[in-house]
Amino acid sequence: xxxxxxxxxxxxxxxxxxxxxxxxxxxxxxxxxxxxxxxxxxxxxxxxxxxxxxxxxxxxxxxxxxxxxxxxxxxxxxxxxxxxxxxxxxxxxxxxxxxxxxxxxxxxxxxxxxxxxxxxxxxxxxxxxxxxxxxxxxxxxxxxxxxxxxxxxxxxxxxxxxxxxxxxxxxxxxxxxxxxxxxxxxxxxxxxxx
Ligand code: ADP
Numbered sequence: 001x002x003x004x005x006x007x008x009x010x011x012x013x014x015x016x017x018x019x020x021x022x023x024x025x026x027x028x029x030x031x032x033x034x035x036x037x038x039x040x041x042x043x044x045x046x047x048x049x050x051x052x053x054x055x056x057x058x059x060x061x062x063x064x065x066x067x068x069x070x071x072x073x074x075x076x077x078x079x080x081x082x083x084x085x086x087x088x089x090x091x092x093x094x095x096x097x098x099x100x101x102x103x104x105x106x107x108x109x110x111x112x113x114x115x116x117x118x119x120x121x122x123x124x125x126x127x128x129x130x131x132x133x134x135x136x137x138x139x140x141x142x143x144x145x146x147x148x149x150x151x152x153x154x155x156x157x158x159x160x161x162x163x164x165x166x167x168x169x170x171x172x173x174x175x176x177x178x179x180x181x182x183x184x185x186x187x188x189x190x191x192x193x194x
Contacts, residue, residue, distance in 0.1 A: 039063040039119040039150070040112050042104070045070050045085050046078040047184045048092055049166055051158035055123040056093050058152045065098050067115055072105040079167055079191060092181045109144035117147070124151045125159045 039059055045052060045068070052068075059066045070085050080088070082103060089101045104111040112120060120140065122133050137149035153159070161179055170176050170188035177185050 036064040036116075037062070037119075038065045038067065038115060038117040039121050040067050040069050040108070040115065040117045041121040042069045042071055042108050042111075044076055044078060044163065045089055046076070046080050046163050047085060047088050047166070047180065047187065049158075049161055049163055049180050049184070050178075051123065051125070051154050051161040053093060053181070054154040054158050055121065055152050056096065056099060058154075059121045059150075060096070060098060062150070063119065065100065066121065067100045067102050067117065068093050069108075069111065070101075070103045071108075072103050080187070084187065088181075088184055088187060091183045107143065109140050109147050112147045113144060120147055120149045122149060122151050124153055125162070 039062070041052075041056060041059060043052070056066055056068065068089055070082060070089065072082060078085070086101060086103060093099050094101045102115075108120060112118075120137075122137070124130065124133060133149075133151065137151075140147060140149060154161075166176050166179050167188070169179075170185075171192055173192075176188060180188070
């Protein structure tokens with residue numbers, strides 16, 4: 001409860017001058033930013049699918065802010081350039097409150113540290129994802145004990161969905177509109193010149 005009384009603020013029984021109140025306010029804003037529970041969701045996102053968006057939605061129930069981060073040092077041969085992948089993410093995930101889109105190069109845990117993120121989000125679809133993800137999570141923990149990896153399972157209908165399968169369907173002329181946002185479906189048909 002805050003009431004202003006002649007230049008003073010009465011906060012739960014305490015008297016504070018306006019100056020004191022403003023200083024406290026300016027101090028509390030950065031404090032709030034520092035205390036935000038922030039997670040990094042890294043990946044190739046080549047391109048972003050409804051499965052990725054499902055994972056982001058779940059992560060937002062646990063964190064104040066999710067940074068979707070596209071790896072720049074990905075050894076995988078990508079269909080979409082880094083800029084195209086970032087733009088598709090900006091048009092989709094980037095429109096959701098408390099989601100930021102970024103790119104990173106080098107060690108993921110290092111990136112997490114510079115962003116003040118205490119967690120890395122990964123999606124688990126099937127047992128086949130598990131071995132690789134488990135290895136990565138343990139290695140990241142060895143590199144930086146302060147960053148936890150959290151695995152989230154998507155809606156059942158997205159458990160068989162991957163960027164790779166979507167690209168394959170699109171390449172063969174199939175309809176991908178149930179698996180990706182509309183702008184991604186358009187970008188895929190442009191890529192395959194349909
Ligand atoms: P990466 O090259 O890091 O695997 P991806 O873009 O393929 O990049 O995936 C990023 C993350 O999203 C990974 O944790 C992956 O398991 C997860 N993911 C991808 N597709 C789905 C999906 N359909 N459902 C749940 N998680 C998914």
